[in-house]
Structure formats: C-alpha cells, structure tokens
Amino acid sequence: MESRTGRMSPGGAATRVFAVCATALLAVTVLQTSVAAAAPITPSDPLGLGDDPVESVLDTFGLGNKVDQDPNNYAYDCPDILIVAITGATDSESDRNPVDEVDRLPWSNWVGNVTVPTGEANAEYPGRVGWVYVPYASEYGVAVADPVPTYQESVREGLSTMTRMIDENKTACGTSTKYVLLGYSVGAEAVERLAVDIGSRPSTAHVSSDDIAGVALVGDPYRPAGTASLDKPGPPGGGFMSSEPKDYGTLTDKIRWACRPMDIACDAPENLGVLPLALNVFGRMHFTLLDPARTVTDFAAVSSDVAARTIAHVFSDPGFATSDESVLDVMLRVSDRTEPTADEPAPSPQEMFDAAQWAMGPGRSVVEAKLAAEAKGFAADNADIPQLWEKPYIELGFLQHLYYWDNFPDNGRDWESEKLIRWITDIAREKSEKPPVIEPAVPPAADGAEAPRVIPPVAPGYLAPPAAPTETVPSTWEEVLKSLGLPPEPGK
Known part of the structure; x- marks a missing residue:
C-alpha cells in the first residue's frame, strides 16, 4: 500500500508488480481459445502466439513491437498503385512503422478501413496495390505532464514526412508506381496542402501530377464549400478552417472529397469570422x-x-x-x-x-x-456563428465525423469507405494490365479436345457496382440511430 507521503512502500510495489504479471498471464489464458483459432498452430507454438506470448498480447493493444504487415500489401515492391495514407489526430506516432496495421487505440487507424480491403479486393493480382501510413505525431498539444507537439506542429510534420516518403519512393520505383493520396481529418489537411503544391509543379518536377493517380480527402477542414462528395452532391457548407475555392492546378480532376452533412470539419457554416x-x-x-x-x-x-x-x-x-x-x-x-x-x-x-x-x-x-x-x-x-448551436452541429458533428467507415457491417448502407475502395481499385485496374476478358463458355469440340478455359471475374465482391443507391446520408439524431440499427430515443 502507499504511504502517507504518496510513495509506494516496498510491499506495495511488490504487490503491484505481482498484480501486473498476474493480469498479463490471465490475459494470455483468456485469449488462448480465440487466438489459437486465428493464428497458425505448430508444435513449437501450441497457442499460435509467436515467440513471445506477452509481446503478442501487447501487440493486440498496439503496445508491442511486432510489425503486423498485411499479406496483400506490396508497398516495398514498387506496386502499380501505392496508397499513401495519413490518419487523423491521436492516431499515429512519429516513429510508427509505415506498414504496421496494429491500431494505436481501439478506435484508431480509420484509414485502414480503406487500405486493407483494397488489398483484399486485388489479392488475385500480386504487386498491383500497396499502402503506407505516414508516421507523424498527430497531436493537439494536449498532455498531462510533458508537452507534446501542437496541432500545427503535427500538421507540418505530417506534410513534410509524406512529401519525403513520396519523393524517396519515386526515386526507388521511377514511373512504375503511381500514388493515391488518402487523408482523413487532420491528415486530410496535410494531403490538401500537398495537393495544392503538386498541382502547381511543372511536369519536369521529380514528383508531378503525372505521378498522382488520385487524391481522397475525408472530413477535410479545407474542403471548398459545396463540392461534391464522392461524385454525388455534397453538403452546402465547407471546411471550418477555410471554405474558399482553391487552385489545385493539374490535380483538379483527380481530387475526391467525402463529407457528411453536419460534419463541422468539412460542412461548417460559411461566415464564422474569428473562429478559424x-x-x-x-x-x-x-x-x-x-x-x-x-x-x-x-x-x-x-x-x-x-x-x-x-x-x-x-x-x-x-x-x-x-x-x-x-x-x-x-x-x-x-x-x-x-x-x-x-x-x-x-x-x-x-x-x-x-x-x-x-x-x-x-x-x-x-x-x-x-x-x-x-x-x-x-x-x-x-x-453564421449562432448556427453552431441553432442547428445540430454540436450534437451530430463529432458523430458524423466518425461515420465514414464500414465499422457497422450488414446494415444495408454503402459506406464512404466502400466507395473509396471501389474508386481506388478502378484506378489500380486502369494503371495495371487490362483485366482478363471473360470469354463465353464454348462446348467441347467434337473430337473430344478440351474446351478453352473461362476466366472468372476479378474480385466481384468489391468491383461490382453497389446496389441501387436508395439510402440517404443521416443528418438528424433519428436518422443516425436508424443507420446504425439502434432504436430511437425514448418517446420518439
């Protein structure tokens, strides 16, 4: 137990250490069944936990050192398309491994809802798609004891690191690889700034718009007011930091925004004056x-x-x-x-x-x-400042900012992340060799010779167009609850 001075007594310290160890071992025991079912079982690794069971448990919570690279990620092999993804605030670190899929927080790595399924959609074509996550501090400057990077320092680091990663990859891979830039929230701000820069570069630049296959900005604080949301009419507002039109130069036709109504990051009222x-x-x-x-x-x-x-x-x-x-x-x-x-x-x-x-x-x-x-x-x-509380920006803004990802499957909606998967996959198909032509079945020849082989469609689950778009984007409390399959509020 602790003494009155606040220091830990020797007995209390030993008890704490024992409790921590016991908790870790208990976690290993509790996870035995589920992990053994998910991991390969070998005589030398009966639980499928790898060389270090404690380290594997820590990796589950993003606290270990194991690098979890997706088997469909060909980032280091100069793929046809390399997705350069930068996540939102609190969702990355300056020393993050660019191919590590381990979430830093239970709700983190949102852009992984696009990268990993895109790799699955192209699994039959090794080398077609790869992706990297941009390491950066992704902080707001908020901490308990030691100072952490401010918001602007984080954006600046993300922009600088992303630029360097693309430059170095272009040096290594030349023109064989094209890039899709994917940014969410704070990451979208960094990608948007880089898009303005690259779009103004001459074609002779080391990295020019010719190297960029597409740009996807999700919840962008600098979204120009009223721009389309994934090729459909978007909300009337714009980014709360700036909704002014921008010149993206030669990248203009390659940019796609995803913005949900009342997501104040990208659909804010126009006249906010001193707020930015x-x-x-x-x-x-x-x-x-x-x-x-x-x-x-x-x-x-x-x-x-x-x-x-x-x-x-x-x-x-x-x-x-x-x-x-x-x-x-x-x-x-x-x-x-x-x-x-x-x-x-x-x-x-x-x-x-x-x-x-x-x-x-x-x-x-x-x-x-x-x-x-x-x-x-x-x-x-x-x-327009009064609109922030006169309309449901405060109630819905944060929720709408999180609902771009298919974290609630089987509810009949076509999520923005799923649309981005199809969009990037189409880009990858155009960049790579033309997909095989589906030949009609031919009956066997009269002399008994084998009929030509019929090549099946390419990953039909992701490449087929979505069902008839009858859904609407939730913009009220009741619509949001219904879209998640939750009952309405009492009395509604």
Missing part, C-alpha cells in the same frame, strides 16, 4: 495540465507574434489600404505556421517600432479608414 483565427492560435499552443503556466506563456507568445506579423504586413504593403484583403485575412494567414515556406523570421523589434510609429503617425488615417470599412462587415463575417 482562434483555432489557428490554439493550434500553436501547448495545453499541459500540470503546467498551466506554459499555456499562458504560449498564448502570450502566439498572440504577440500574430500581432507583430500583421502590423508588419500592413506597414510593408502600400496597397493594403485600398485592397479587398482585411486585417482578419492577414491575421489568418500569418497565424498559420504549418507550411514549410512559413519559416520567415518575425519582425525585429526595430521593425515593430517603425511599424507602430507609422500606424500612429503618417499612416494613422490609412489604418483608421481601413478599420472603419472592415467594422461595417464584421457582423456579416460572423453572422
């Missing part, structure tokens, strides 16, 4: 529960940096006063430090002093006129 700015500021801060002073210090530092860069921009751009760009636009841009090009230093103290002197002196009339003009439109810019 607040999220940019919070996205650069550490929220360490045992070190609240760090949060306060971060807020002061980020706020000062945003103010300094905004003033410097206004000071250095003589055309700002007559442009359509607002101070809020500038603050949104300078508060985003995720892009690799965002390494320019903050203004020096002397530059800040000069800018302040200009704003209070020769440029005062310019600043006042600009602010007066913007004040008139401030209400309109923030007019």
